[in-house]
Amino acid sequence: MKNYSRRKFVKLLGGTGALLSASSLLTGCGKAASARIVIVGGGFGGSTCAKYLRRFDSSLDITLIEPSSRFITCPFSNMVISGMQTMDSISHDYAAQADRGVNVVHARVQEVDATAKKVTLDNGKALEYDRLVLSPGIDFKWDEVEGMQASDAEIIPHAWQGGSQTILLRKQLMAMSDGGVVIVAPPKNPFRCPPGPYERISLIAHYLKQHKPKSKILVLDAKDKFSKQTLFRQGWEKLYPGMIEWVAGSKGGSIEEIDVATGTLYTEFGDTHKGDVVNFIPPQKAGAIAQHAGLANNDGWCFVDQRTFESKVHKDVYVIGDASIAGAMPKSGFAANSQGKVCAAAIVSSLRGVAMPEPSYVNTCYSLVSPDYGISVAAVYRHSEDKGIYKTGGGVSPIDADATYRSQEARYARGWYDSVTMDTFG
Amino acid sequence: MKYLLIFTVFSFCSVVHVSDALAAGITRAVMLSNSCAACHGTDGKSPGAIPAIHGKSSQFISQSLREFREGKRPATVMGRHASGYTDEEIQLIADYFSGQR
Numbered sequence: 001m002k003n004y005s006r007r008k009f010v011k012l013l014g015g016t017g018a019l020l021s022a023s024s025l026l027t028g029c030g031k032a033a034s035a036r037i038v039i040v041g042g043g044f045g046g047s048t049c050a051k052y053l054r055r056f057d058s059s060l061d062i063t064l065i066e067p068s069s070r071f072i073t074c075p076f077s078n079m080v081i082s083g084m085q086t087m088d089s090i091s092h093d094y095a096a097q098a099d100r101g102v103n104v105v106h107a108r109v110q111e112v113d114a115t116a117k118k119v120t121l122d123n124g125k126a127l128e129y130d131r132l133v134l135s136p137g138i139d140f141k142w143d144e145v146e147g148m149q150a151s152d153a154e155i156i157p158h159a160w161q162g163g164s165q166t167i168l169l170r171k172q173l174m175a176m177s178d179g180g181v182v183i184v185a186p187p188k189n190p191f192r193c194p195p196g197p198y199e200r201i202s203l204i205a206h207y208l209k210q211h212k213p214k215s216k217i218l219v220l221d222a223k224d225k226f227s228k229q230t231l232f233r234q235g236w237e238k239l240y241p242g243m244i245e246w247v248a249g250s251k252g253g254s255i256e257e258i259d260v261a262t263g264t265l266y267t268e269f270g271d272t273h274k275g276d277v278v279n280f281i282p283p284q285k286a287g288a289i290a291q292h293a294g295l296a297n298n299d300g301w302c303f304v305d306q307r308t309f310e311s312k313v314h315k316d317v318y319v320i321g322d323a324s325i326a327g328a329m330p331k332s333g334f335a336a337n338s339q340g341k342v343c344a345a346a347i348v349s350s351l352r353g354v355a356m357p358e359p360s361y362v363n364t365c366y367s368l369v370s371p372d373y374g375i376s377v378a379a380v381y382r383h384s385e386d387k388g389i390y391k392t393g394g395g396v397s398p399i400d401a402d403a404t405y406r407s408q409e410a411r412y413a414r415g416w417y418d419s420v421t422m423d424t425f426g
Numbered sequence: 427m428k429y430l431l432i433f434t435v436f437s438f439c440s441v442v443h444v445s446d447a448l449a450a451g452i453t454r455a456v457m458l459s460n461s462c463a464a465c466h467g468t469d470g471k472s473p474g475a476i477p478a479i480h481g482k483s484s485q486f487i488s489q490s491l492r493e494f495r496e497g498k499r500p501a502t503v504m505g506r507h508a509s510g511y512t513d514e515e516i517q518l519i520a521d522y523f524s525g526q527r
Contacts, residue, residue, distance in 0.1 A: 056450045338464065345456075348452060352450065356457075357453060357454040359457055360457050362507070362510075364464070364507075378503050378507055393506065393508070393509035394506050394507065394510060396506075397503075409502050411475045412465075414475055415476035416465050416474075418476075419463070419466060419472050419474060423464055423468045426468070
């Protein structure tokens with residue numbers, strides 16, 4: 001509904017009582033035409049949300065704010081680290097977003113003013129919004145790590161955000177001599193991509209087996225169990241016998257302190273481990289802007305209405321992807337893609353004052369144990385008021401599957417990457 | 427006259443709401459089917475190794491999904507996915523993708 005017709009109606013109505021009720025009604029149904037949506041973060045959540053908002057409503061004024069001109073995905077970065085793929089193959093630009101009329105701004109958000117409904121960018125510009133979507137991914141809890149700070153990731157890479165960290169870990173592995181020890185230290189829950197560290201361990205083993213077969217991988221885990229554990233360990237025994245040693249958190253895997261200069265890790269039990277390459281993945285929290293905007297809880301993650309992803313803290317602000325607390329859904333690129341679509345539907349429905357149909361969410365995490373050996377975990381979710389997002393179906397790859405099945409899943413893992421990146425960035 | 431006008435505003439608004447909802451295309455079928463796109467591509471148009479499902483007959487898609495769910499059709503991940511949907515939801519998904527060209 002256009003503004004002129006709103007004015008015409010108001011003029012026609014005359015009487016003040018009628019004016020009040022009519023104008024509030026008309027604001028409700030007239031707003032969608034020029035609504036300004038600002039999305040912060042151009043990863044799986046934010047990019048998908050922008051695309052599906054545009055598909056649902058071609059009239060929306062959509063701005064996507066992302067510092068990088070190319071997004072480097074965490075999914076498949078383990079294939080780069082192990083030398084199976086190039087950085088270019090996991091990098092995606094924003095040309096398709098611009099083509100569909102999404103205003104892509106390469107800047108960083110410095111301030112969110114949820115009262116004035118405005119974000120301020122590091123280029124000095126300010127943008128007003130009707131709805132704000134934050135998809136900021138993760139940040140690290142460096143204050144919980146003794147002996148290491150953010151800048152030390154240049155020496156001990158986490159490689160848990162795609163980009164220069166990915167390249168650094170790759171280079172360190174290439175520089176290591178045969179017979180060296182690689183330490184991988186996965187974080188406590190919750191963290192981005194639950195099976196990710198174990199796929200990484202698998203593919204580093206694949207690289208070492210080919211090029212440095214006398215080397216070992218020591219896994220010092222903060223946890224006592226991990227995603228697809230039985231399947232991973234079966235794969236490790238089969239493909240990389242004797243190469244990988246996994247230490248559970250309660251059995252001495254939990255790290256107390258790190259000496260960055262010497263690559264030494266001190267465990268809770270008082271043991272000392274020195275790695276030739278150390279991949280310490282720090283404990284995590286929602287991305288910095290979510291913390292700064294006051295959207296995160298004491299543990300560092302954001303409470304949302306799991307039906308719409310609207311923040312429990314600020315009205316008209318939505319948080320999707322890793323940063324959000326999304327019930328049974330894991331923190332994954334796939335989950336962020338799924339949430340981006342639900343959030344887009346929720347925003348358009350709310351702008352139009354109509355009820356959104358029951359949402360449906362999904363996740364699949366494929367992991368490669370070797371280039372020809374894939375495993376997966378899949379889940380379908382729905383929402384209820386009392387349970388939030390809960391699982392209604394799914395499961396993991398069977399433990400007794402044959403080589404053909406594993407090879408087929410490895411093929412589908414690559415097919416998934418092609419599809420999800422097209423659905424998100426294409 | 428005033429009441430008549432208020433009534434008009436109400437009716438006009440609800441007409442706008444219905445047509446907006448349709449124009450936006452946010453149906454239950456869309457909410458369900460959008461989930462499939464992450465693996466099968468936007469609108470089911472897969473660019474890679476996972477089968478494209480756009481434009482397949484509704485009968486083929488619904489029967490495949492039911493057979494996946496019941497373990498009667500060989501699958502890797504699809505049996506696990508199909509386990510999360512009811513017959514009615516499977517029909518909505520099948521109708522949606524059969525309509526994509």
